[in-house]
Amino acid sequence: MQTPGHHLSAMRTAAxxxxxxxxxxxxxxxxxxxxxxxxxxxxxxxxxxxxxxAGLAQALTVNIGTADAAWAAGMEEAAGVMDxxxxxxxxxxxxxxxxxxRQDLSARLLELRPTVVRGNASEIxxxxxxxxAARGVDxxxxxxEAEEAARLLARRTGGVVAVSGPVDFVxxxxxxLRVANGHPMMAKITVMGCSLNxxxxxxxxxxxxxxxxxxALSAYGLAGxxxxxxxxxxxxxxxxxxxxxxxxxxxALDAGARIEAVA
Amino acid sequence: MQTPGHHLSAMRTAAxxxxxxxxxxxxxxxxxxxxxxxxxxxxxxxxxxxxxxAGLAQALTVNIGTADAAWAAGMEEAAGVMDxxxxxxxxxxxxxxxxxxRQDLSARLLELRPTVVRGNASEIxxxxxxxxAARGVDxxxxxxEAEEAARLLARRTGGVVAVSGPVDFVxxxxxxLRVANGHPMMAKITVMGCSLNxxxxxxxxxxxxxxxxxxALSAYGLAGxxxxxxxxxxxxxxxxxxxxxxxxxxxALDAGARIEAVA
Amino acid sequence: MQTPGHHLSAMRTAAxxxxxxxxxxxxxxxxxxxxxxxxxxxxxxxxxxxxxxAGLAQALTVNIGTADAAWAAGMEEAAGVMDxxxxxxxxxxxxxxxxxxRQDLSARLLELRPTVVRGNASEIxxxxxxxxAARGVDxxxxxxEAEEAARLLARRTGGVVAVSGPVDFVxxxxxxLRVANGHPMMAKITVMGCSLNxxxxxxxxxxxxxxxxxxALSAYGLAGxxxxxxxxxxxxxxxxxxxxxxxxxxxALDAGARIEAVA
Numbered sequence: 001m002q003t004p005g006h007h008l009s010a011m012r013t014a015a016x017x018x019x020x021x022x023x024x025x026x027x028x029x030x031x032x033x034x035x036x037x038x039x040x041x042x043x044x045x046x047x048x049x050x051x052x053x054a055g056l057a058q059a060l061t062v063n064i065g066t067a068d069a070a071w072a073a074g075m076e077e078a079a080g081v082m083d084x085x086x087x088x089x090x091x092x093x094x095x096x097x098x099x100x101x102r103q104d105l106s107a108r109l110l111e112l113r114p115t116v117v118r119g120n121a122s123e124i125x126x127x128x129x130x131x132x133a134a135r136g137v138d139x140x141x142x143x144x145e146a147e148e149a150a151r152l153l154a155r156r157t158g159g160v161v162a163v164s165g166p167v168d169f170v171x172x173x174x175x176x177l178r179v180a181n182g183h184p185m186m187a188k189i190t191v192m193g194c195s196l197n198x199x200x201x202x203x204x205x206x207x208x209x210x211x212x213x214x215x216a217l218s219a220y221g222l223a224g225x226x227x228x229x230x231x232x233x234x235x236x237x238x239x240x241x242x243x244x245x246x247x248x249x250x251x252a253l254d255a256g257a258r259i260e261a262v263a
Numbered sequence: 264m265q266t267p268g269h270h271l272s273a274m275r276t277a278a279x280x281x282x283x284x285x286x287x288x289x290x291x292x293x294x295x296x297x298x299x300x301x302x303x304x305x306x307x308x309x310x311x312x313x314x315x316x317a318g319l320a321q322a323l324t325v326n327i328g329t330a331d332a333a334w335a336a337g338m339e340e341a342a343g344v345m346d347x348x349x350x351x352x353x354x355x356x357x358x359x360x361x362x363x364x365r366q367d368l369s370a371r372l373l374e375l376r377p378t379v380v381r382g383n384a385s386e387i388x389x390x391x392x393x394x395x396a397a398r399g400v401d402x403x404x405x406x407x408e409a410e411e412a413a414r415l416l417a418r419r420t421g422g423v424v425a426v427s428g429p430v431d432f433v434x435x436x437x438x439x440l441r442v443a444n445g446h447p448m449m450a451k452i453t454v455m456g457c458s459l460n461x462x463x464x465x466x467x468x469x470x471x472x473x474x475x476x477x478x479a480l481s482a483y484g485l486a487g488x489x490x491x492x493x494x495x496x497x498x499x500x501x502x503x504x505x506x507x508x509x510x511x512x513x514x515a516l517d518a519g520a521r522i523e524a525v526a
Numbered sequence: 527m528q529t530p531g532h533h534l535s536a537m538r539t540a541a542x543x544x545x546x547x548x549x550x551x552x553x554x555x556x557x558x559x560x561x562x563x564x565x566x567x568x569x570x571x572x573x574x575x576x577x578x579x580a581g582l583a584q585a586l587t588v589n590i591g592t593a594d595a596a597w598a599a600g601m602e603e604a605a606g607v608m609d610x611x612x613x614x615x616x617x618x619x620x621x622x623x624x625x626x627x628r629q630d631l632s633a634r635l636l637e638l639r640p641t642v643v644r645g646n647a648s649e650i651x652x653x654x655x656x657x658x659a660a661r662g663v664d665x666x667x668x669x670x671e672a673e674e675a676a677r678l679l680a681r682r683t684g685g686v687v688a689v690s691g692p693v694d695f696v697x698x699x700x701x702x703l704r705v706a707n708g709h710p711m712m713a714k715i716t717v718m719g720c721s722l723n724x725x726x727x728x729x730x731x732x733x734x735x736x737x738x739x740x741x742a743l744s745a746y747g748l749a750g751x752x753x754x755x756x757x758x759x760x761x762x763x764x765x766x767x768x769x770x771x772x773x774x775x776x777x778a779l780d781a782g783a784r785i786e787a788v789a
Contacts, residue, residue, distance in 0.1 A: 025290045025306050027551045031716035036760050041716065042621070043551050046594035049625035056624060068309035095305070098319060099312035188509065190294035190304065234299050235505025242761025246714065288553045288569050331572035358568070361582060362575035451772065453557035453567065497562050498768025 004257040005250030007203055007215035012038035016205040018198050019057035021045045021075050023065025023094065026194035029238070030061075033195040036246040037219070039202035050074040054081040059201035062114075063194050064105055065094035072105045079112040088115040088204035090197045097126035110157060116200055116213050117153060118162040120193065121146035128153045143169050151176070160209045162200070164193055168217050169262075170210060176262035177214045181221025183228030185237050196220050218257040223248055225256070267520040268513030270466055270478035275301035279468040281461050282320035284308045284338050286328025286357065289457035292501070293324075296458040299509040300482070302465035313337040317344040322464035325377075326457050327368055328357035335368045342375040351378040351467035353460045360389035373420060379463055379476050380416060381425040383456065384409035391416045406432050414439070423472045425463070427456055431480050432525075433473060440477045443521035444484025446491030448500050459483050481520040486511055488519070530783040531776030533729055533741035538564035542731040544724050545583035547571045547601050549591025549620065552720035555764070556587075559721040562772040563745070565728035576600040580607040584614075585727035588640075589720050590631055591620035598631045605638040614641040614730035616723045623652035636683060642726050642739050643679060644688040646719065647672035654679045669695050677702070686735045688726070690719055694743050695788075696736060703740045706784035707747025709754030711763050722746050744783040749774055751782070 002010075017040045022030050027043050034041035044053040047070060054060055060082045062075045082089040091114035093106045106127055110117075117127065121141035125131050128149035143165035150161040154173035163169040168179040186192045196217070203216040226248075227240035265273075280303045285293050290306050297304035307316040310333060317323055323345045325338045345352040354377035356369045369390055373380075380390065384404040388394050391412035406428035413424040417436035426432040431442040449455045459480070466479040489511075490503035528536075543566045548556050553569050560567035570579040573596060580586055586608045588601045608615040617640035619632045632653055636643075643653065646665035651657050654675035669691035676687040680699035689695040694705040712718045722743070729742040752774075753766035 023306070024287055024550055025294055028291060028554060028716060031551055032760065035714050035716060042624075043549070043592060044621075045592065046627065048595055049627040052625045052627075066306060066308065069311055095307075098305075099315045101309065101312040101315075188298050190291060190298060231506075233506030233509040234295065235502035235507075235509070239502060239761035239765060243757075243759030244761075246759040246761070286569070287550055288557055291554060329569060329571065332574055361568075362578045364572065364575040364578075451561050453554060453561060494769075496769030496772040497558065498765035498770075498772070502765060 001211060003254045004215035004218050004259065005254035007207055007212050008219055008248070008253050009250045010207060011203050011205070014058070014205055015040055016058035016202050017042060017056065018059045018061065018201050019044060019054055019078065020061045020198055021050065021071065021078060022061060022063040022194055022197070025065060026063065026191035029191050030195040030198050032242055033245065034198045034202065036242045037199050037202065039198070041198060045071055045074050047074050051077040051081050054078040058205045059087060060089040061092070061197040061201050062089065062109060063092040063094055063197060064096070064102055065194065067105060076108060076112065079109060079114070083112045088201055088209070090114060090116045090118060090201045090204070092194060092197050093117065093119050093123050093127050094194070096123050113157050114159055115204055115209055116160045116162060117157065118164060118193070118197055118200060120164050124153065124161065124163050125149045143167060160213050162213055162217065164196070170214050170217065172210045175210060177210065178260050178262055179214050179217040179221060180258035181218045181225060181256070183224040185228045185231060185234060186224045188234040189237060214259050218259050219248060219253050220245070222253060222256045264474060266517045267478035267481050267522065268517035270470055270475050271482055271511070271516050272513045273470060274466050274468065277321070277468055278303055279321035279465050280305060280319065281322045281324065281464050282307060282317055282341065283324045283461055284313065284334065284341060285324060285326040285457055285460070288328065289326065289454035292454050293458040293461050295505055296508065297461045297465065299505045300462050300465065302461070304461060308334055308337050310337050314340040314344055317341040321468045322350060323352035324355065324460040324464045325352065325372060326355040326357055326460060327359070327365055328457065330368060339371060339375065342372060342377070346375045351464055351472070353377060353379045353381060353464045355457060355460050356380065356382050356386050356390050357457070359386050376420050377422055378467055378472055379423045379425060380420065381427060381456070381460055381463060383427050387416065387424065387426050388412045406430060423476050425476055425480065427459070433477050433480065435473045438473060439525035440473065441523050441525055442477050442480040442484060444481045444488060444519065446487040448491045448494065448497060449487045451497040452500060477522050481522055482511060482516050483508070485516060485519045527737060529780045530741035530744050530785065531780035533733055533738050534745055534774070534779050535776045536733060537729050537731070540584070540731055541566055542584035542728050543568060543582065544585045544587065544727050545570055545580055545604065546587045546724055547576065547597065547604060548587060548589040548720055548723070551591065552589065552717035555717050556721040556724050558768055559771065560724045560728065562768045563725050563728065565724070567724060571597055571600050573600050577603040577607055580604040584731045586613070586615035587618070587723040587727045588615060588635060589618040589620055589723060590622070590628055591720065593631060602634060602638065605635060605640070609638045614727055614735070616640060616642045616644060616727045616730070618720060618723050619643065619645050619649050619653050620720070622649050639683050640685055641730055641735055642686045642688060643683065644690060644719070644723055644726060646690050650679065650687065650689050651675045665691065669693060686739050688739055688743065690722070696740050696743065698736045701736060702788035703736065704786050704788055705740050705743040705747065707744045707751060707782070709750040711754045711757060711760060712750045714760040715763060740785050744785055745774060745779050746771070748779060748782045
């Protein structure tokens with residue numbers, strides 16, 4: 001099994017073009033995160049071109065945070081392109097428990113077999129049909145409560161499910177890993193989770209999905225630790241985080257990663 | 264009467280979910296401002312879910328900065344939900360004097376009795392039907408020229424009207440307060456006004472509207488003063504501002520607030 | 527011929543209202559760049575008001591990065607207003623080589639005679655119908671390969687074409703200038719090119735287009751050099767860049783500008 005630093009290095013060599021259909025709040029930060037980590041982002045959503053553009057990309061992220069019916073159709077088209085081409089795509093069911101529209105759209109997207117589903121505990125519970133105490137778009141449940149939901153969901157999609165939190169849980173339905181990197185300040189800044197989706201997608205290009213996802217979570221969390229150590233608050237955290245992500249070396253990632261297999 | 268610090272403290276204890284239908288330029292900063300000050304933001308606008316989501320939120324902001332007809336309909340639905348439920352909503356008539364579309368939409372939104380209307384002097388004058396020298400979205404008039412318009416407008420809506428500027432003017436039509444906190448650099452950064460709307464909405468949850476609005480303006484302006492004292496320009500101002508908003512204590516707010524009643 | 531510093535100074539005196547129809551990723555940064563440099567930005571795209579708003583503006587930028595059919599119609603209307611009024615407008619054909627929709631929309635916009643077309647080498651080659659190795663929205667070609675395409679395109683539109691890269695190339699079809707300011711870090715941050723469009727538009731108001739465009743490129747690149755000298759990475763670069771743009775004096779620009787005529 002390769003180290004997280006190896007996965008980072010392989011991703012940077014590939015420098016994949018990652019197509020993102022994400023929410024309006026996240027677009028700028030998500031693009032900067034992808035550039036900082038070493039990938040090439042594009043934000044494209046219009047029905048007029050979204051499927052054609054997906055055909056050019058190595059990976060895709062879909063985030064329903066500010067979707068409407070027109071965007072939803074584009075999401076399904078693009079995800080379908082990736083599914084048929086066998087290329088990775090990451091699905092983030094933002095606030096899925098909050099409205100009927102999000103539930104229905106999420107159910108349709110799940111049918112397109114996302115390579116990775118990433119959400120907070122409440123979102124993963126809601127997506128698995130097991131409730132979830134979502135309040136708006138923030139998590140109301142602990143990661144541990146969503147582990148079984150994550151396993152169920154992974155078996156249903158045939159992909160990987162990642163539950164974000166203080167300690168992340170990542171599973172393919174059979175095996176599971178825990179990733180303990182991160183910093184509490186990350187919960188005080190918007191779109192930190194959304195922007196992570198792009199990093200996961202980039203890491204998954206040509207790499208084993210469970211390990212690549214854990215490596216992406218670990219790299220992201222470690223950059224957060226480095227930023228948190230020098231930031232005076234959530235405002236100065238963001239520039240420091242992008243700097244840390246850009247400066248992160250494979251060696252530093254291997255030294256700082258806290259990934260462990262779940263028995 | 265409670266101090267501004269008390270209002271800040273009560274808002275943080277409530278940590279209200281604030282639903283924002285705001286413009287594309289403001290979305291990210293407005294969400295981060297709400298997180299930094301201690302509230303929980305969500306940015307939701309699609310017709311397919313906006314009314315359902317408003318039903319979950321403790322407060323709402325509506326900003327017409329980049330609205331179109333589809334968004335306008337969602338704004339009216341969400342504001343109607345808040346009006347009927349007796350929950351606070353804040354209306355920002357960005358650039359209302361610039362186009363007929365903004366004038367018509369603003370007139371319809373005023374019918375839904377916004378708890379607080381916040382704008383610059385030109386916007387408040389235009390909204391009250393008293394002219395206003397708007398040039399694009401920046402103010403062309405002084406706050407003092409809009410005081411009478413603000414009082415008229417407050418009597419018409421039955422709510423509070425806040426005129427932003429070097430010294431803000433806040434009135435419920437009868438009483439009025441002036442808030443002298445702030446920093447000139449705030450006029451050199453986009454969406455500082457838009458992002459303030461969320462803070463006002465959060466402060467108004469379960470608190471008396473006139474005093475809560477003044478406290479929100481004062482907290483925001485004081486964070487601006489602290490940021491302005493250490494920033495090298497408008498770029499470094501924004502991270503410093505978010506840090507200051509996050510670090511602001513009720514005691515510091517009570518010490519630094521410059522609110523006075525208008526005789 | 528006036529110096530670049532003179533053009534900066536004249537732009538700040540005019541402080542033009544620049545109307546931007548830009549992509550979602552760029553909106554916030556592009557507005558802040560315009561404020562920092564000394565102009566007045568507005569981001570307006572809705573069909574319901576875009577032509578009316580264009581009538582109020584001194585200059586316009588059009589960027590197809592996240593356009594769809596509805597936005598495209600608004601772009602054509604607003605560009606038509608500027609064309610008929612003889613006011614400057616800047617066209618950025620983001621990723622034009624990537625999809626048929628972008629090619630068709632770009633062809634229609636070219637008919638409206640943009641005052642300045644600005645893109646990377648791949649975009650200028652694609653727009654001129656000469657190929658271009660675009661991969662997503664990043665350049666795959668060197669500036670030198672696009673010089674002939676830029677000249678051809680400028681003769682076709684009757685305006686100026688600017689090719690962005692390590693050394694920019696600017697031409698009106700007959701004369702040409704090279705601008706060597708800039709910093710490698712600028713390629714690691716999203717929407718740096720998009721935000722430049724607003725600065726070019728502001729400089730072109732009432733000033734000779736070829737020289738004003740070169741002055742804008744130089745001022746922007748010089749601010750990048752100053753920011754790059756103090757930033758620890760792409761995250762801290764952005765605040766430092768806005769600070770530098772805001773602090774840039776005409777004298778410093780004249781001292782640091784690296785513009786030369788092409789023989």
